[in-house]
Amino acid sequence: MLPSSLTADGTRLRLLRAGLELFAARGYHGTSIRDIATAAGVQSATLYGHFASKEELLAELVVLGHEEHHRRLVDALMDAGSDPDDQLRALVSAHVASHATFPMLATVANAELARLSAAAAAPAHVLRAKSIDLLGTVIGRGVRQGVFAVDNMEITLTAIATMGISVAAWYPARAAELRIDVLCRSFGDLALRLVQMPSTSP
Amino acid sequence: MLPSSLTADGTRLRLLRAGLELFAARGYHGTSIRDIATAAGVQSATLYGHFASKEELLAELVVLGHEEHHRRLVDALMDAGSDPDDQLRALVSAHVASHATFPMLATVANAELARLSAAAAAPAHVLRAKSIDLLGTVIGRGVRQGVFAVDNMEITLTAIATMGISVAAWYPARAAELRIDVLCRSFGDLALRLVQMPSTSP
DNA sequence: GTCTATACACAGATAGAC
DNA sequence: GTCTATCTGTGTATAGAC
Numbered sequence: 001m002l003p004s005s006l007t008a009d010g011t012r013l014r015l016l017r018a019g020l021e022l023f024a025a026r027g028y029h030g031t032s033i034r035d036i037a038t039a040a041g042v043q044s045a046t047l048y049g050h051f052a053s054k055e056e057l058l059a060e061l062v063v064l065g066h067e068e069h070h071r072r073l074v075d076a077l078m079d080a081g082s083d084p085d086d087q088l089r090a091l092v093s094a095h096v097a098s099h100a101t102f103p104m105l106a107t108v109a110n111a112e113l114a115r116l117s118a119a120a121a122a123p124a125h126v127l128r129a130k131s132i133d134l135l136g137t138v139i140g141r142g143v144r145q146g147v148f149a150v151d152n153m154e155i156t157l158t159a160i161a162t163m164g165i166s167v168a169a170w171y172p173a174r175a176a177e178l179r180i181d182v183l184c185r186s187f188g189d190l191a192l193r194l195v196q197m198p199s200t201s202p
Numbered sequence: 203m204l205p206s207s208l209t210a211d212g213t214r215l216r217l218l219r220a221g222l223e224l225f226a227a228r229g230y231h232g233t234s235i236r237d238i239a240t241a242a243g244v245q246s247a248t249l250y251g252h253f254a255s256k257e258e259l260l261a262e263l264v265v266l267g268h269e270e271h272h273r274r275l276v277d278a279l280m281d282a283g284s285d286p287d288d289q290l291r292a293l294v295s296a297h298v299a300s301h302a303t304f305p306m307l308a309t310v311a312n313a314e315l316a317r318l319s320a321a322a323a324a325p326a327h328v329l330r331a332k333s334i335d336l337l338g339t340v341i342g343r344g345v346r347q348g349v350f351a352v353d354n355m356e357i358t359l360t361a362i363a364t365m366g367i368s369v370a371a372w373y374p375a376r377a378a379e380l381r382i383d384v385l386c387r388s389f390g391d392l393a394l395r396l397v398q399m400p401s402t403s404p
Numbered sequence: 405g406t407c408t409a410t411a412c413a414c415a416g417a418t419a420g421a422c
Numbered sequence: 423g424t425c426t427a428t429c430t431g432t433g434t435a436t437a438g439a440c
Contacts, residue, residue, distance in 0.1 A: 029231035152388045162368035163361045
């Protein structure tokens with residue numbers, strides 16, 4: 001539900017978990033401080049012993065989600081070889097796996113980002129830009145090597161990124177039948193279809 | 203901003219427009235009755251002369267958005283010929299054009315659907331299922347004719363649908379440089395890449 | 405750190421005059 | 423249809439005891 005990169009324990013962790021679940025289900029403004037506190041098993045005033053405000057609790061979740069996601073992308077790319085196909089597959093797999101593994105965190109990080117002030121949202125926007133840049137770099141390299149062919153880079157990047165984000169919304173209901181590695185392979189196939197040179201196969 | 207299929211005028215129309223703008227920007231729970239009334243130039247009590255509740259105003263927008271979208275898909279498919287390529291292009295173009303033309307309505311219809319009660323959301327869910335079915339029918343037919351090849355139909359459908367939905371989020375900022383018909387063509391190309399038989403081109 | 409108690413603003417919705 | 427005025431519940435956040 002929350003990545004192991006999170007260093008929090010006791011009440012603070014329960015508050016983050018409760019906030020995550022409730023924000024994902026009802027949205028930030030649809031969730032009250034009292035809702036979160038009750039779900040965490042404390043009184044509402046206790047929340048302010050751990051977070052300065054409701055917004056700060058959300059900000060922590062949003063930034064954590066973006067950090068975990070970006071870290072996974074970088075790791076995957078580092079583990080991949082130099083082949084553009086492999087690199088794209090690695091990136092898309094990490095992207096999809098991240099959304100399938102932490103669907104609530106991904107939902108909150110994406111959908112409730114707009115509820116943060118500009119200052120609180122800034123770190124997340126930086127990480128988003130870096131993640132998109134990673135994908136653009138891999139595809140651009142494939143294009144220069146002649147193995148990829150892309151008509152509109154911006155639209156292609158958005159398409160690949162968005163495909164993966166949607167996983168957070170529908171995968172949890174399919175988790176019993178569909179393994180994450182199968183899911184990642186399917187999306188890797190789709191992403192390759194989107195960028196590969198049309199008539200390269202002899 | 204709102205489709206011409208909407209039959210509303212005067213204060214009622216202004217309330218719908220104000221609700222649409224505010225829900226799109228701040229979300230349903232982030233918008234108050236007073237916000238909407240003020241933006242429409244009336245007092246908050248006046249809203250209840252036109253809608254039974256805040257939720258009913260949202261429901262009207264959500265259903266309208268889904269109706270307009272589905273109608274455009276059906277129209278586009280009816281105008282297309284019998285060629286699977288043309289049919290898919292027509293469907294994806296209508297899908298993308300709908301999101302690029304009414305980005306706020308699409309955003310509210312998608313993002314705030316979850317804020318409606320099950321009863322109020324039901325009509326929208328029916329229309330969503332019908333729209334996905336339309337896409338599945340076209341692609342399934344192409345597969346049976348041997349011009350399309352799809353590994354995982356569910357994932358492919360989701361991918362194509364989601365690609366288009368994201369347009370509502372980013373197209374408004376690009377509207378000055380990127381014409382809608384160019385956008386639709388690009389997404390039609392991408393959708394075809396996702397489903398076409400890999401090595402059909404001689 | 406967590407509690408009880410509470411301040412104070414604002415939410416959705418209604419009553420009744422015009 | 424629209425207004426003014428208001429009811430009542432709930433919102434975020436704080437004060438101060440334990």
